[in-house]
Amino acid sequence: MVTERGYQEVLMKVEQISIFLENKSGRLAEVTEILAKAAINIRALSLADTADFGILRLIVNTTEKAKAVLKEGGFTVGKTEVVAIEVPDRPGGLAGILRALKGEEINVEYMYAFVQKSGENAIIIFRFDDIEKAIEVLQKAGVRILKGEEVHAL
């Protein structure tokens, strides 16, 4: 049975796809070509890289379709859930959010900024080690979390 709170949490999650890339020239271009051909729009992205490989993380308008076309293109694709948070665009905006998490021992695995702004505030994507608990804590602290459907449709 899904409780009302559990249901709210589901809505708060954003689907992110991740792609394994070798550090070879042209691989990133290939990903964007495949997405362009399938008329998929990229909402946010970040690339983490090491000496040997990189991991590209994307939020797109149609997650399942993006996953399918990239797999067909021969890429290893994963799907994870992240949280999109509206951060006040003023000094201390981000600090306040991280402070709330620190007390609850929730770790941020990584984070990156959204490419667009919603009104006056910045949007930051967070990947937590414990997403359920993070959502609960952030909501209690009065932080505005964007719903998944809002983010994918932005």
Next chain:
Amino acid sequence: MIWNEKMELMGRTGMRSVQSERLRKIVSYVYRNCPLYKAKFDSAGLKPSSVKVIGDIHTLPFTVKDDMRDSYPFGLFSAPVKKIKEIHVSSGTTGNPTVVGYTKDDIKLWSEAMARALCCAGAEPEDKIQIAYGYGLFTGGLGFHYGSLEMGLTIIPASSGQTKRQLKLMKDFKPRILACTPSYALYMADEAREMGLDPRESSWEIGIFGAEPWSESMRREIELTWNMLATDVYGLSEIIGPGVAQECRHKNGLHIWWDIFYPEVIHPETGRPLGEGEVGELVITTLTKRGIPLIRYRTRDNVSITYEKCKCGRTSPRISKIRGRTDDMIVVRGINVFPSQIEHVLLGIEGTQPHYQLIVDRKAGELDELEILVEVEEKIFSDEVKTMQTLSDRIKREISSILGISAKVKLVEPKTIERSEGKAKRVVDKRKL
């Protein structure tokens, strides 16, 4: 069922007399018909008449792969080329490819050997078989085809590749038997899941896997993934192709049809015959082949042999799973490295599938470097850099501890490792020695 009860259940004494008679005949046949063998015998001071019983086989000279390459294309044939009805060629990585020719009787012999193998794996005469070994110059596809025809199976000659089509054929026609390389069987499971099929629900109950060495851990992985019995088939084109030896459902060694392919295990350096259970190089004499019979052919495959009777009732000896090919083995900084050792490490790491490649290189004046490429499949992929680095470090650590030398591990994108006939190329040696 047992395909040839007379030969497969024959007692030791009867078998010795069958083998002795066949050995006498084949020795005199090659001496009369193949100049290369006549020269080998003459230079060893041997007369065919000195071979009387099967035990005399130890006095005969070996045949090696280079004898075939050097006599390219037809120099080792005993039958005149016009009597040869089919020719197969195996790709040579160095120098000339290996050419083998079959007379009409040899095709019958091959059909018989493969029919025995199919029955040994558990095939019943009305089963359907999906043959996903390559058809063509490679012996895999046609060998299974001839044996299946002989046995009366319904054949789906799918050949290798086109995985989606393979899976559709399986889903629609429901064959009970699958024949392909073990790495392809695992590869197909990924594709099946992507198509929304549950591999455990497949119609395949028995798999007959060969053409490349594979480990017990790989067998468990295939059996669990596909919910099938995974059996090992052995063969090499020089001897006949697939069907030289095959596991029964007890999976405790591969039965070798010793009335037609007489096995010995020797020490690879001294050539001395080894005892039961000792690991050495497998040597085979084709007792009845006509086109290109081989006397004491050195297979370069490492096995041990047992003569104990199997629970299935067959009296033939059994060879162990191939413990690496002597020419697959690479020596890195003086250490023998077998691809199967790497496979073992990878399979021990949960969810890792064995698509890997060893690359050895040596820069001028420096030590050998061993690099292992591992394809990142969805199962082991994570969106977090540290998880991927932990995985890579773990593979590196375990490989170093097993081999005793350090290796670099490089994670690569899927399908970057070259494959031919569904066989992954496991070793690349870039050293200029």
